Amino acid sequence: MAETTLSSPGIRTLAPLERPIQRAWRSLVKRRGAMVGLGLITAFILLAVLAPLVAPYDPIKTSWAFVRKAPSAAHWFGTDDLGRDVLARVIYGARASLLAGAISVVIALSIGVPIGMIAGYRGGVIDALISRITDAMLACPFLILAIALAAFLGPSLGNAMIAIGISATPIFVRLTRGEVLSVKVEEYVEAARSVGDTDLQIAVRHILPNIMPALLVQATLSVAAAIIAEAALSFLGLGQQPPAPSWGSMLNAAQRFLTNAPWMAIWPGLAIFLVVLSLNLLGDGLRDALDPQQEE
Amino acid sequence: MLRKNWCLAALAAVLMTSCGTLAQAQTTLRIGLAEDPDVLDPTMARTYVGRIVFAATCDKLFDIDDKLNIVPQLALSHETSADGKEVTIKLRPGVKFHDGEPFDAEAAKFSIDRHLTFPGSFRKPELASVDHVDVVDPLTIKLVLKAPFSPLIAQLTDRAGMMVSPKAAKEAGDKFGLRPVCAGPYKFVERVQQDRIVFEKFADYWNKDNVFIDKIVYQPIVDATVRLANLKSGGLDLIERVLATDIKDVRADSKLALSTAIELGYQGITLNIGKDKAKGPLSQSAKVRQALDLSIDREALNQVVFNGEFMPGNQWVNPSHPYYQKAFPMRARDVEKAKALLKEAGVTPPVAVDFMVPKGAETEAVAQVVQSMAAEAGFDMKIRVTEFATSLKQAEAGDYQAYMLSWSGRIDPDGNSYVFMKKNAPQNYSVWENAEADKALDDARLVTDMAQRKALYEKLAKLEIEEEPILYLYHRRILIAHTKKLEGYKQMPDGLVRLIGLKLK
């Protein structure tokens, strides 16, 4: 929709890249919400990386004597239906969720951005074709696309990432295309062209840096959406394979024990909520910080 | 402010009236199903849950009692000729279909012929032994067989024995399932896909004096917790497939009652013998399969996943079944022996196994317990949760080494064994080929005497347990929970919910 930033041509020049980044960072640091988000994410990333050191138990070690035990001093988050420690599984589950979020967005970016740039830069028939396909994909429900792709590729965490990445691609195609359209008429692009830069050079050197802020914001928000999507796929049995934990598959198993062992559902759900919340906080902060109009 | 209060009051009223049970002039029994049934045409139907719904609307020639004896329903009696190739069936007089058409020998012949010849009929394999049907007199038919087939009458206690109105079936063609017209206690009213199936009492039912409830509504609710919550809140009167782990809950609720029976089917793991492309140790040596078996503690599995409510087993019928072979009891877990067997077979642990598990929280839990137990004996069971649709295809293609499998069970033991173990049979996914076993399976079809049949199955059991194409794990308990307002409910081992004689206070 009509959300293209109306920056007046000429103001943006080929300023060194460090300055806007530094400026944005300073602006970001001032935003409390964004900092809370960044802090939480860092904490979750640390948890995921240091899982073997932090987790109190082996996440896949079953214990027949401790089946569905409520939270206690020994098991802070309780145990699950096979006697595994829920806290350990939540901690290890962070690996699956964060990885899924990050990698699927990287996939979406690496397919979506080049295609979007081609569409925006070349225009004409190629643009029309790409735009119509993008429209078609956006018209199909995201989760259905992801489910179908995940089912096609076969159930595994890696395949779920690919499925989510592909399903999220059209958003980046559309965004990149729009941004390129608004950037390519700018003077510095014209200037580069007149100097004889190739299309690829122009794209990489001049256009990409300028559409970076918008992509970065969208990517942050998409990671949040991808984490939810991974949980949804795992919830439907198309993601992480047992016994390895993922928050979605933990919720899936928990559904049967809502009455008897509600803690099985509460913790992984809360974990998803917190990670997604912090990504959204960070994304919002980034958007504000990178938006030149917001500069006061 | 006043307006706000009014709004709150209205909202509260809305919530409260809708939650309380609404008084109704006629009695309605609302049944919560675990899945949405498939097509309601006895010829085309193929799901377990569909059979539950048929119990309301389509009577069969025969039925079973709680001891698995065959009792007459739309038939009165049957007689098999000395050579076993002719079965004469006397029909019940005065029976009407829901559209008022009479049920007679012509109609019975029509129904069986339809099962036999209708394009896409799933009953055809069940009735494959039938060559043709003769009308002897208006209330007698004769099934002429190609060869003796002892499970035939048992087949007629299920969908193959369901009688449909010839007039309605001819008119509707392959759309009959959208509006089935049979001769059961309840008449089809409407179906909203994935939401409800409604039946009302059939006034001219042959056994109408024993039908007390006016309306039956089936509602598919996939999630077991939600199904139970609905039963507790009074939104449903009866639910099937209660989770074993929820049994305590049901028992603790003074308004609810639980009816149970051990299922006819079994739960187990098919081990790929003949079609394993990777030629893993499991397929190459019976010793390795034995080792896997010995590594599993079935009782502990039952305790962990099902609170000990199910029945561990090691054969294709449950240990309380008349055809269970007591000579081959369940073996206790023996990890040392399992390790020794692996050594004997010359394989070095860990033995990696591609373990295909159809999606489903309970199945996945069982698989993980098996995985964890087998690991101690030196197996690395790599679980691959697979969508049901995909698992069928891959099972057929042999793309697995172990495959978690569930069979809803048939009344005759033939239905639990033949298609899974006979050479080239459609569900012999293990591709187990054993001439002796094949002979036992074939011979058991020829004789009707139970002692003789049991002796034949004993041979099969011995071979099966030695070779282990299927590793049987346990038998589920059929768990039906219902409100105590419902009187007269009795659970049969086939899991169906029979409605005759039920009263709702």
Added chain:
Amino acid sequence: MLTFLARRLSQIIPTLIFVSILIFSLQQLLPGDPALVMAGEERDPAVIEQIRKQYRLDQPLPIQYGYWIKGVLSGDFGESLRIKMPVRDLIVQKLPVTLQLASMAIVIAFLIGIPAGIVSAVKRGTGWDYAANLFALWGISTPNFWLGIMLIFVFSIQLGWLPASGYVSLAEDWRASLAATIMPAFVLGNAIAAILMRHTRSAMLQVLSSDYIRTARAKGISERQVILRHALRNALTPVITLGALELGTLLSGAVLTEQIFSIPGFGKLIVDAVFNRDYAVVQGVVLVTATVYIMLNLIADLAYVLVNPRLRS
């Protein structure tokens, strides 16, 4: 305006063609054999072969696609493999359910999102603003299915106030119907409310700082009047358009929510059909919802252009 309309309309046809190809091929990519799934426990090879023939599953894909499109163009969406019901009838059966759920969700979203947006814009920087923003963050950060499970846990299992699942139509018993749909509608509406709140807030802020509002204030019109009469009217147009678009996604986007609450709408229909490999149902329903989505998009675009003549060029 007309050229704009013509251009957008000319884009719709190719988009729809791509949609149809996309869902058809996606469908065919799925592993597993619909005939096998259909056979359930009765896996007789001869019968399965018969099913393949009957539903043309044995024919080359382009030919299957051709038959399907030919049918669709004449209003025939094929037949459900699983229950032998025409897909068109299924869609007709489910449409009221999905529409009810979607409209309730949108109403809830508007009732929460717009007032929250207005308050946070008007009281910018105060505790109200923070509260509204926090709510919005909560709304977009809660996974639908988790919220659904938790609502069932609290309101159905613990408190026993609301039915845990199922659907009753409005015509049959409107109170029971509302009770059955209020939780799923809230789950869906909650997330949209958050989005609407954010847009209302930013639109209001923009309008409130505009010249004519300053003029209105200068004229001495009461603040209440300024906000309700002048600012709101201008700020709401994009928000309402956005709401219309969200309605479009809700038609098929309620996949997990419908699954959890056993609401027999489009979302549940599609997912179950995907897992059952009921090709005709997936194709038919997705095609219909995608078409509606595209149309709503077009209407939203038109509304935008009508409101902002600057965009017409």
